[in-house]
Amino acid sequence: MAGDSHNQRLKPQPTELIDRNKSLEFQFDGRRVNAHQGDTVASALHAAGVAILSRGFKYHRPRGFLCGAGRCPNCLVNVDGVPNVRACTQQVRQAMNVRHQNAWPSLNLDFLSVLDRLQWLMPVGFYYKAFHRPKFLWGLAQRVIRRVGGLGSVDIDADPVTTYRHRYHHSDVAVVGGGPAGLAAALGAAEQGVGVTLIDDQPELGGHLLFNSKDFSGLPDLADGSGPEVASKLIQRVIESANIEVISGATVFAQYQDNLLTILHGDELVKVRAKSVVLATGTYEVPLQFQNNDLPGIMLTTAAQRLIHLYGVKPGNTVVVATVNDQAYQAALDLLNAGVEVAAVVDVRPTYSHGLEAATTLISRGVPLLTGHAITHATGKKRVRAVVVASVSPRSPDSPARRITCNLVCMAGGFQPANALLQHAGGSLDYDEKSGEGIPHDLPNGVYVAGEVTGVHDLATALLQGRLAGLEAARLVSGPGSNQEEIGRVRQRLNGLETEPGIIPSSPVSAPPVEAPTESRGKKNFVCFCEDVTVKDISQAIEEGFEDIQMLKRYSTATMGPCQGKMCLKALVGLCAQQTGRTIGDTGGTTARPPVQPVPLAALAGPSHMPVKRTPLDQNHRDLGASMVDLGPWQRAHSYGSPQEECLAVRQRVGIIDVTTLGKLEVTGRDAGALLDKVYTHHFSNLRVGRIRYGLLCSDNGTIMDDGTVTKLAEDRYFVTTTTGNVDLIEEWFNWWQAGTGSCAHVTNVTSAYAAVNVAGPRARDTLTKLTDVDLSAQSFRYMRSAQGAVAGVPAILLRIGFVGETGWEIHVPAEYGQHVWETIMEAGREFGIAPFGLEAQRILRLEKMHVIVGQDTDAASNPLDSGMDWVVRFDKEDFIGREGLKLASEQGPRNKLVGFIMQNWHVPEDGVPVVSGGKPIGKVTSARFSPTMNKGFGLAWVPAELAQDGTQISVLVNGVPQPAQVALQPFYDPEGELLRQ
């Protein structure tokens, strides 16, 4: 990139934020750039003579420094791999790597800028009407457009560059905006003793005061001296206040109900909940419309002021300042003082405001003031070289247009209040003819406004408004009556001030009604810089009938880019009003929605909140070489090598599995049995102490929710197990049916309190007998019974149940003894050939027993009658949850039934494949495995009820080919449960 000597550092400025003693260096597209500590990427690049910072979204025209405040799209760059970073607010870090976006091969030479001459291909709303015929063209066009258009790209293969954190923050009062009004509001609230959070989006507090060199002396006790002096006094008081917490360099990107503010602050997303909020968000300066108004070197007056005062950078050599208000005169004076030659101040109004000091100074220093004039076009290729200025008066058509050479144009297109947050909060706006701004009309509860966002541009008023808003916000927190007198006093003084002219008189429409040369190839007059929407586009859209401002926005996409209308809404509304012959008030505005500023999706997503739970036996599984799987929040052992061998160990010897993840609830109290009777389909209050019963939970319409076992430990104490993933839901479900009934039943989730193992197989009894005094003999400890006693020396609940179909015990012990019990059982079982088995083996074993897994074999529409579990539904109970739904279902009869099937050849289907008939799916396999006991594929499947007969032939799709299978209604293994009861 060729160095451009137009720009350079000024001599040290009293207000600059940079530290000239500290030098930094960074890379921009491979070129080394020097900077000072405190520089932004854009200020350093500007000082180094880099004019082009990006290329336009659609036409790839060169774009440069425009707003200087993090609003516009012109300086979006890639910083250290993070796309779409605003160079004008990103502070330089040593050795950072900054790259351009959206240009090929480089910013200076972008071949895609040929699009600037192809605008006939892309008229406004072209994606609604072009490239649609012939049909194949759209697919092609879409691919090309997506490549060519758009902004930075995310490298999806790279590791995430930034991991964002989320933080909650609570505050009595939140003040948004660190300008004079915001500072005054924070101080006003803090002195009332409430906690204040002050949030500002700029690197330093102070707002426009930081670069406002106007002399504010003589303002009664509010302020004294120049802007930066006033600012530093206020900031000093804010820093000294113990009640104020400052978050700077942070964007409040949304306000939600009940005063929730969401803030992006570096790599942290802060959610601030405040009792009251003061919005002192200020205004955005906006550009003017003239041909080629997007050339590098054309910037806002406030942007030039920031360069001079904050970063000590000379914005250009010769400037033309164009304006619709008084703001530009002070800016022109600042430029003059910085050694920039001011070629002209071009004011669209017939005259500047009476008594404007800056204007008289400019005249005395020989600066030509052209009132009643506007810029019609700018010329230049990669930077502005000259502008053409003409009279705006229709009565002097002959007044000659003149060409003024310059390499800098500063635009003062008026101010647009930053009222998006106010709109999020539900506030409404009114258009104020005098200031040409939309000002707050209705404020939501707990929201206060102060400063320029209310349409005032006068420091004394802003400070008083801020103080008043701060006092009122504090009153809302502390209660009525507090500081009433002070509020009255400030209000009175404010009323006194408002009689004086405090407003920057401004032309209501920023786009001057000048007959500009019509747009042609490569010559455009931009309204929306983000989306490359021109004045001509807007006119054409209105001609096509999109007269409503909301429709015009959607059709033209103006205001819909990264700046979200900050640069263009005022112009869009002005043009729309002008061309449809309405007032600006009648034309209205577009709706502001979150986010105010673009936010990386990674920031919204935040860190992963997926907790991982490990059982107390986790290390044992890993030591045994288990492969682990995620099951709900838990990690479980899937297998220790060969599920088939693990199955055989259980069937022939003895196996042990960690079942700690089972949901476990204790239901206690006088009415515990009654509660269980109500929620389960089966009886439980009549269960005898020490007995276990299988329990099925249905929703009220009769569909299956969950299952598990219920053990009666004592008259008023039940031990309930649920499926692994559902325990929280079931706890809530029990409590829901319990809520408000006044009955005495308590549900306690004890899932993590117990570690549990299931020891099953022909040698299970031999193994456990070595470790317990509890009599495990078949006569004393029968199937579906429980006991409490010591196992391996620790207190345990033993449940004799048989999910895998063998003699076995589920042993629950306090979690801290889990590892000890596991290791002791493994040791005791060694002589019998004990083997640990994992989830996969358990699935095969239970499938051989046709034990259903809720959620795997059933879905949200399955009921117990269809699923072959009618035996647990007790219609003889007067009421239970699901009774009436199941009664209706039983009257209608099932359409489909869950049945077992066994393959008639060597094929093994996958879970989820269809059952087919005549080439059409008629059912679905829910679980299928190879059985090491039967040496066949087998499983469970839903089939039409008429096929649910033992021995019926069905076809199951395996790898797309129907394969024969036979329906089985009885368990494949130990159908009578004899082994289970031994």
Added chain:
Amino acid sequence: MAFLLNCPNCGERNVHEFRFGGEATSRPTPNSTPDDWIRYFYNRGNVAGVQREWWNHRYGCRKWFFALRDTVSNQIQETLWP
């Protein structure tokens, strides 16, 4: 959705701490007509206005309670024990 909800047990908390339990319905008595049951299973008022609904303080005290909420504005008029 970002409003505050007043748990009758714990006080005002962020709505994200709660589980929404749907609008409050009244369960027919056993042996009501099938139509009554089907209405109760599947039909909801879905009002645009104030609705009585269930909430559970899932990440707090885990109690169920009622809220009277305006479904248009999310304004909570009242929360109460069932």
